[in-house]
Amino acid sequence: MTTSAPEPPQTQDRQGHPQRWLILGVICLAQLTVLLDNTVLNVAIPSLTREMDAATSDIQWMINAYSLVQSGLLLTAGSAADRYGRKKMLAAGLALFGIGSLVAGLASSTGQLIAARAGMGVGGALLMTTTLAVAMQIFTPEEQPRAIGIWAAVNSLGFAAGPLIGGFLLDHFWWGAIFLVNLPVAALGLVAVVALVPESKNPRGDRPDLLGALLSTLGTTLLVFAIISGPGHGWTSQRVLVSLALAAVFLGAFGYVESRVPYPMLDMHFFRDRRFTGAVAGAVLIAFGMGGALFLLTQHLQFVLGYDALEAGLRTAPLALTIVALTFSGVAAKWTAKLGTPVSIALGMALMSGGLVPIATLGQRGYGPTLLGLVLIGVGGAIASPAMAHAIMSAIPREKAGVGAGINGTLAEFGNGLGVAVLGAVLTARFAALVPVAASSLPAALAAARPGPDRERVLDAFSSGLETSLLVGAAAVLAGGVVAAVLLRRAERAGAPGAGARPHSGAAPRT
Numbered sequence: 001m002t003t004s005a006p007e008p009p010q011t012q013d014r015q016g017h018p019q020r021w022l023i024l025g026v027i028c029l030a031q032l033t034v035l036l037d038n039t040v041l042n043v044a045i046p047s048l049t050r051e052m053d054a055a056t057s058d059i060q061w062m063i064n065a066y067s068l069v070q071s072g073l074l075l076t077a078g079s080a081a082d083r084y085g086r087k088k089m090l091a092a093g094l095a096l097f098g099i100g101s102l103v104a105g106l107a108s109s110t111g112q113l114i115a116a117r118a119g120m121g122v123g124g125a126l127l128m129t130t131t132l133a134v135a136m137q138i139f140t141p142e143e144q145p146r147a148i149g150i151w152a153a154v155n156s157l158g159f160a161a162g163p164l165i166g167g168f169l170l171d172h173f174w175w176g177a178i179f180l181v182n183l184p185v186a187a188l189g190l191v192a193v194v195a196l197v198p199e200s201k202n203p204r205g206d207r208p209d210l211l212g213a214l215l216s217t218l219g220t221t222l223l224v225f226a227i228i229s230g231p232g233h234g235w236t237s238q239r240v241l242v243s244l245a246l247a248a249v250f251l252g253a254f255g256y257v258e259s260r261v262p263y264p265m266l267d268m269h270f271f272r273d274r275r276f277t278g279a280v281a282g283a284v285l286i287a288f289g290m291g292g293a294l295f296l297l298t299q300h301l302q303f304v305l306g307y308d309a310l311e312a313g314l315r316t317a318p319l320a321l322t323i324v325a326l327t328f329s330g331v332a333a334k335w336t337a338k339l340g341t342p343v344s345i346a347l348g349m350a351l352m353s354g355g356l357v358p359i360a361t362l363g364q365r366g367y368g369p370t371l372l373g374l375v376l377i378g379v380g381g382a383i384a385s386p387a388m389a390h391a392i393m394s395a396i397p398r399e400k401a402g403v404g405a406g407i408n409g410t411l412a413e414f415g416n417g418l419g420v421a422v423l424g425a426v427l428t429a430r431f432a433a434l435v436p437v438a439a440s441s442l443p444a445a446l447a448a449a450r451p452g453p454d455r456e457r458v459l460d461a462f463s464s465g466l467e468t469s470l471l472v473g474a475a476a477v478l479a480g481g482v483v484a485a486v487l488l489r490r491a492e493r494a495g496a497p498g499a500g501a502r503p504h505s506g507a508a509p510r511t
Helices: 009-015 020-051 056-084 086-105 110-138 144-172 182-196 210-233 238-258 268-272 274-304 309-328 331-339 341-365 367-394 398-434 442-448 453-494
Strands: none
Touching: 020 056, 020 086, 020 110, 020 144, 020 182, 056 086, 056 110, 056 210, 056 398, 086 110, 086 182, 086 398, 110 144, 110 367, 110 398, 144 309, 144 331, 144 367, 210 238, 210 398, 268 274, 274 309, 274 341, 274 367, 274 398, 274 453, 309 331, 309 367, 331 341, 331 367, 341 367, 341 453, 367 398, 367 453, 398 453
16 A cells, blocks of 8 residues: 655645545444444344353343443543554454454353453444544544444444344354354454554553543443343342442542543543533433333334334334435435534434334334334434534544543443433333233233233233333433533533634644
């Protein structure tokens, strides 16, 4: 590959990297690999239980080992990318993810599979942070919203395609195929990254914040562990309370250390920027409401409307297809440019909130109201999610883009986990209050109920619980839109110089 001299930063900012759209395709391919693995394992649970004689606790750790490691390392991975080079960390993430997939696909015991999933989580953390950080480096400020929109659309595509691809592979191959299919994708992505992606990093070469990295990793991991454990073990159980207490201690210590060290991994002054705090508040609430609601949606399609797993997966596709269509056509980016960031976020989250209402209140009547809701959620997501991510990234200096991506990913993981836990708890509480038989879940209640009126009352109770939970999620999303829009609007009116508006010393990406 021919090597050219680095462009001056102002030239790079004005023109963007000459191969930026091709590079975006490469990093989206890497991103898609991680996203598929977040959902594809769920469809393999029956096969793993049968063929590996896996206990329920083993299955839980197969799923949770990946999410715990990935979420716990996002901020540290982003900081490492800024310091040591985003291209290096992106390549390392693909390599680790590929190796972990190989080990997982060939695992002969549950312990090996759990360890492999943890290794894949390390690679996933590096990929989730560096892909967005690289996109912020290679595109001009004017092009960044559309690039982030495409990046976000790939996230939605991964959510929708994971169960479908997993179901197809399990119909034709053994369970290990869901991991081994990652190998050619990771290999192709690694070659493309080495050949095409320019290197970029923080030119100041700040000293590594090892104590901050340790505290943030421990605190975030324990917090996510508590959220994951709450529904199954009880929110007042010793396991959850101890995890929450330790998480509070470590995260509190992290905030104290970061406000005093000369080269912090996370500059606490970011939180003085209203654009940053507004985007952060909105991001948590949108992830909380939509993460929990979409988790419940699959139960609605299967238990209330009676679809099997594959049919339910197909019927959630309109959400992702709407986002992909509006994003790749450029329509969502045009709307955002015309409306501005605060209005775009408020409108998008209002549409997403409104989409949950027909699913909650009319979903029992058939798939029609659910389809309407999915399309509204897709339209809102195509507008709000990229605008939110861009608000976070643009409020952080360019040389800290990896940390910004780590914050964005951590918020999404935290909000999703909390949404699933809280909205699931609302559903469970409502169901338990209405169900006419003693049971801890819908399948158990249906098994215990007599055919006829008792069975109908069980289904009605579950539908009522779903309705309440989805409406709570809708309220959270709407509140997030209002809070984010108000803070962002105030920042614009006050002319507050956001971090993203400060001159940066970031060198142009090297090719």
